[in-house]
Amino acid sequence: METRRLWRAGAVAAVLLPLIATAACGGNGAASDDSKEVRVLVNLTDNLTKDFWNDLVKPFEDETGIDVKIEGPTGTNVSETFSSQLAAGTAPDVVQSIFPDDQIAPEVLDLSDESWVEDTPMADTYAIDGKRLVAGVGSQAQSLVYYNKTAFEKAGIKATPQTWDEFNAALGQLADAGYTPLQTAGQWQTGLQLQQMWHPTLNTEQPEWQSAVADEKLTLGDAFEPMFEHYATWLGDGYIKKTDVGLDPTTADANFMEGKVGMYPLGSWLVASLDNAGELPFEVGVFSPPVDEGMAYPGPQGATMASPYMVYAGSEHSDEALQLVEYLVTDQAAIESQLTADGVFRAGAAVEQSPVATEIQAIIDEAPELVAVGEGAGDIRLPVVGLNDKFTEIVQSLYTGTSPEDAAKALDDWAEQNG
Known part of the structure; x- marks a missing residue:
């Protein structure tokens, strides 16, 4: 299921922190030197336009020489498009905004051995059979x-x-x-x-x-x-x-x-509406929901991974695709750009925020853990x-x-x- 969110535009970072020059390990078919192209299927919205995505990946392209081709859904949404492309044998190298399930899991690379995945938000929460199949930029707090x-x-x-x-x-x-x-x-x-x-x-x-x-x-x-x-x-x-x-x-x-x-x-998506509303007749605050008497407060924060990325297992450019995903979820400038544009959060992130967003960031930072909501995620799922x-x-x-x-x-x- 694609994540639900309200978007607000943000500045796109122009400075790229040094990238690892060598290809990420774990690929299953590296591209030749004259064919360094990575196709990325992304969610497009009024704010997350192709221009946004192209600007986001340009520093990566300049540093690595890898051409990133941004593609929007040809069907109703990313999930439907990815399924159709899998059936047609035209799947992209990277898919953004959807999560692995039992049907998708065999089609994407296991990222468990990629050390850079370790510190990405909720990587273990979304693991299936203990395998980290998706890496995300941030999280969307739900319990507010x-x-x-x-x-x-x-x-x-x-x-x-x-x-x-x-x-x-x-x-x-x-x-x-x-x-x-x-x-x-x-x-x-x-x-x-x-x-x-x-x-x-x-x-x-x-x-x-x-x-x-x-x-x-x-x-x-x-x-x-x-x-x-x-x-x-x-x-x-x-x-x-x-x-x-x-x-x-x-x-x-x-x-x-x-x-x-x-x-x-x-959930935290309300921040975008609050920030865009201009001056309100009162000051807005936010807190974590209560718990039963005798329980430690705050309790675990219900959350969903935001801006998740997966790499197609059948990609002929998987090494380049892994490099791109590593950049998108670990480079500080890229993270800041995506957090700002998405109105989402990442524990410990130092991003300039509105007062309400700053309070939400504190709630996320202070939560004992971020937990799957609703039907769950990864192996933590309802039957x-x-x-x-x-x-x-x-x-x-x-x-x-x-x-x-x-x-x-x-x-x-x-x-x-x-x-």
Whole structure:
């Protein structure tokens, strides 16, 4: 699945740190000296244009003499295009923005022996059968709660909540102060928010919980029923407007930015909208979701790898392709350019950022670990696909009176029927 993100333009670095002149090891068919071309299939957006990509790789081309040919999807998206090209025998040397799965894994190079992969974000999280098949530039934080600092001050909330009891108390204080305590929306956002908020607690209580479900040591219902109970309580107390389940997510974004909302759970992609909105009527803050009493705070941060790259195993230019991927995920100038353009983050990165982005960077740096979300990634996966759509349907049923217990049972029934 291609990663979901909102884009914002950024400056493209013009300085290349010294590259290793020799070809990276692990290739299976080096190109001849007169045929140093690498084809790269990338995701194209309004901001990530061909010009962006060409500017990004130009220092690499100048230093190595390798010609990088940027290609956009010919189908609906990168995933569909790559599948079609594999079938036609025209696959590119490098593919960006999608992740390996059981079907793709045999088609891409194992990067496990490439030492430069070691320090790239979430490389082990996305490993399949212990093999590192993909290297990424950064990560997209999923488990975040944005908040209105003015609202917190007026409501008398002295510090961001670290436990669920503190969070519930803050919701009540925000309601008393005249704010919408918690903003949500319809479509994919209803279910995603609940998952995002629960990941730190769930992954503290049950590390690699997706694998626990696959091993039948945990059920999906047991994993999420406590969060269904939290959510149903908030609905009953009026802390979430039931009509908000009909909103478009962009309208929910706008509601938060108007200053009438106390807290808004969402991923790091919201930063692009906040930065592009200009001056807001309040100062935005962000914190990691709470955890149960007695748990270490902050908990594990739900995250996805951002701007992932894989090398096609059948490439005739795999040595050059490996050199290019190494540059894209380890060169500091290239990393900074991609982080800025993507609105994503990398632990320890020193990139000039907006105040909100700086707070998110601190959350990522302080998180005990970054963990796979939803259906999981690599070997840490559920034994069933299609969770997000079903999960949203079940969460939305809480709005019409379904009990948390029945919601958990519905989740288990679905998993049993589709596993």
